[in-house]
Amino acid sequence: MTNDQNARRRFLVNAGYGIGAYAFSGLLPGGGFISSVQAAEFLDPLAPKQPHHAPQAKAVIWLHMAGAPSTLDLFDYKPDLVKLHGQPLPDSFSKNLKTATDGGVGALYATKRTWKQHGQSGAWFSDLVPNLAAHADKICFLKGSKTEGSTHVIASLKLHTSGLVPGRPALGSWIQYGLGTSNPDLPAFVVLANGRSTGGGGRGQVIWSSGFLPAVYQGTAFRQGDSPILHLDRPAGISDTEQKNTLDLLKSLNQRTAARYPADTELEARLRSYDLAYRMQTSAPEAVDLSKETAATKAMYGLDDKSTVEYGTNLLRARRLVEKGVRFVHVISGSPDDSLPDWDAHNNIEKNHATMARLVDKPIAGLLADLEARGLLKDTLVVWTSEFGRTPYGQTGDGRDHNPWGFTSWVAGGGIKAGYTHGATDEIGLRAASGIVDTYDLQATLLYQLGLDHRKLTFQYQGRQEKATTVFGDVVKEIIT
Amino acid sequence: MPRTEIMKKKLAHLALAAVLAGSAFTASGAVDEDFMRNVEDTFKSADSAIGLKDAKTATADARELEKMFKEVVDHYVKKGDAEEGVKLSEKSIALSTKIVTTVAANDFDSAAAASAELGRACKTCHNVYKQD
Numbered sequence A: 001m002t003n004d005q006n007a008r009r010r011f012l013v014n015a016g017y018g019i020g021a022y023a024f025s026g027l028l029p030g031g032g033f034i035s036s037v038q039a040a041e042f043l044d045p046l047a048p049k050q051p052h053h054a055p056q057a058k059a060v061i062w063l064h065m066a067g068a069p070s071t072l073d074l075f076d077y078k079p080d081l082v083k084l085h086g087q088p089l090p091d092s093f094s095k096n097l098k099t100a101t102d103g104g105v106g107a108l109y110a111t112k113r114t115w116k117q118h119g120q121s122g123a124w125f126s127d128l129v130p131n132l133a134a135h136a137d138k139i140c141f142l143k144g145s146k147t148e149g150s151t152h153v154i155a156s157l158k159l160h161t162s163g164l165v166p167g168r169p170a171l172g173s174w175i176q177y178g179l180g181t182s183n184p185d186l187p188a189f190v191v192l193a194n195g196r197s198t199g200g201g202g203r204g205q206v207i208w209s210s211g212f213l214p215a216v217y218q219g220t221a222f223r224q225g226d227s228p229i230l231h232l233d234r235p236a237g238i239s240d241t242e243q244k245n246t247l248d249l250l251k252s253l254n255q256r257t258a259a260r261y262p263a264d265t266e267l268e269a270r271l272r273s274y275d276l277a278y279r280m281q282t283s284a285p286e287a288v289d290l291s292k293e294t295a296a297t298k299a300m301y302g303l304d305d306k307s308t309v310e311y312g313t314n315l316l317r318a319r320r321l322v323e324k325g326v327r328f329v330h331v332i333s334g335s336p337d338d339s340l341p342d343w344d345a346h347n348n349i350e351k352n353h354a355t356m357a358r359l360v361d362k363p364i365a366g367l368l369a370d371l372e373a374r375g376l377l378k379d380t381l382v383v384w385t386s387e388f389g390r391t392p393y394g395q396t397g398d399g400r401d402h403n404p405w406g407f408t409s410w411v412a413g414g415g416i417k418a419g420y421t422h423g424a425t426d427e428i429g430l431r432a433a434s435g436i437v438d439t440y441d442l443q444a445t446l447l448y449q450l451g452l453d454h455r456k457l458t459f460q461y462q463g464r465q466e467k468a469t470t471v472f473g474d475v476v477k478e479i480i481t
Numbered sequence B: 001m002p003r004t005e006i007m008k009k010k011l012a013h014l015a016l017a018a019v020l021a022g023s024a025f026t027a028s029g030a031v032d033e034d035f036m037r038n039v040e041d042t043f044k045s046a047d048s049a050i051g052l053k054d055a056k057t058a059t060a061d062a063r064e065l066e067k068m069f070k071e072v073v074d075h076y077v078k079k080g081d082a083e084e085g086v087k088l089s090e091k092s093i094a095l096s097t098k099i100v101t102t103v104a105a106n107d108f109d110s111a112a113a114a115s116a117e118l119g120r121a122c123k124t125c126h127n128v129y130k131q132d
Helices: A003-024 A037-043 A079-083 A152-161 A171-179 A240-260 A265-288 A295-300 A309-323 A349-373 A439-449 B003-028 B033-051 B055-079 B083-104 B108-129
Strands: A059-064 A115-118 A123-126 A139-146 A189-193 A220-222 A328-332 A380-385 A389-395 A399-403 A407-412 A420-422 A432-434 A458-461 A464-467
Touching: A059 A171, A059 A309, A059 A349, A139 A432, A171 A189, A171 A328, A171 A439, A189 A309, A240 A265, A265 A309, A295 A309, A295 A349, A309 A328, A309 A349, A349 A380, A349 A399, A380 A439, A389 A407, A407 A439, A464 B033, B033 B055, B033 B083, B033 B108, B055 B083, B083 B108
Parallel strands: A059 A328, A059 A380, A139 A420, A189 A220, A189 A328
Antiparallel strands: A115 A123, A139 A407, A380 A407, A389 A399, A458 A464
């Protein structure tokens, strides 16, 4: 490579960084957004970008119930299942059903739930979610949800990346890619997980990966505690000036290499992550510092209760992050201790769901109330979902198996109809029977609310134009206000 | 016979067996999971080519899809009690043909619309017939 070529590339890179500083604030000199994805990528991959159409939502709080709860025991009341308890699964329901699980198909199984309708909408809630029930009229239920794959990892990949094998970008990554960041001092895509158990699978880094998109778009996992990002704090004994000088030198050296290898997105991501990390030494701890939250707010999220404090803390952090412009917060529910495999109740569903529902019920109710009180719910999409649901037939005597054929998800806020139910499962809750919403459709709808067209949000990879939801997915217009 | 020659002969036999197996698959017209994965991958390639305005690939893929969906029609006809499957596969042939004609007319917007509709037909069919 000649010196002239080096100089030209260096000029372009430096020019990019210079303009990138304006781009971070959303404005170019003279006003206006950077209008083209390509131009913005050239200048700064995280610069704010124009949506495809006027958005109704600015952010997503994605509540991933890892391990798969039985929505038949939370929201999808089936009187026929109660009546048929103990009987074999009727042939009329099992036609073409491919059950590939260890426990086989047990008798139909009704748990000891009591059910009540709530709010003006009259939505059904079981006794496991009494706090959430008070917010019935904020919620849009998708009771005809379905997916593919009966294993946690495959179904979780599909839910988050629209792929059945690793390698595709998570929804949060596509959103960052499509819209850029609205706060340059924080990652646009944050992951908050609680619990230590890895039981149930499908909750590893691969579900918040940027896949084939540039690495700069991957999710950033925050830890519990005051220092949310590992090794973010400035080491003891090093002054701010010393650190700044070191980082400036590092940046200069990395920029030279980046100029030689402009296609190296890993290096580009690393360059930006150093800058971001430096800024986040202040912004990230502040974003998750709950000391300024009132006692009433903390109580609303269940921070005064040992059984809800971890999950509640994550949800309160999620609200604070969204308030500060983070676009996508992926909150993963985990077992409060190692005694449960998350929501994955193949046995003893009574104990499992009593614990897991208690873990999330009050904090999620608190989140909905808090978002609404602060005027944030109208443009924040709160999504409650899982990799699949659970079967109406029993397993091992007191548990339920995986059910990809029909389950309930719900969405609140962000221009989605409140107090509304879309779709239904069959009489026993085995399969989606009407208003079927596949994970592709859910993703397409969320993107639409954020101002993105899932068929226009594309990235060329290995010669193929990849779309956010592959070749599938339709916006569920019926649930949009 | 030297060991390398024996290996070569064995590999040749394996290759021949693979070719014959492939022919047998085509001849029997087996519409199984592998076949449907091929359909999906060809569809994704066609959809991508439409987006990239690559007429040659889009046309070739759509022609291939026409043939594949004809096999799917035959499969559902033979299977019986699968009117919806026959209807949706026939619709998929028509949509594949539409991709060919719209691409030939350089109308990639209409081709993209046909491709999106083809995706809907696929999902509708999966909702009824795909076993997870």
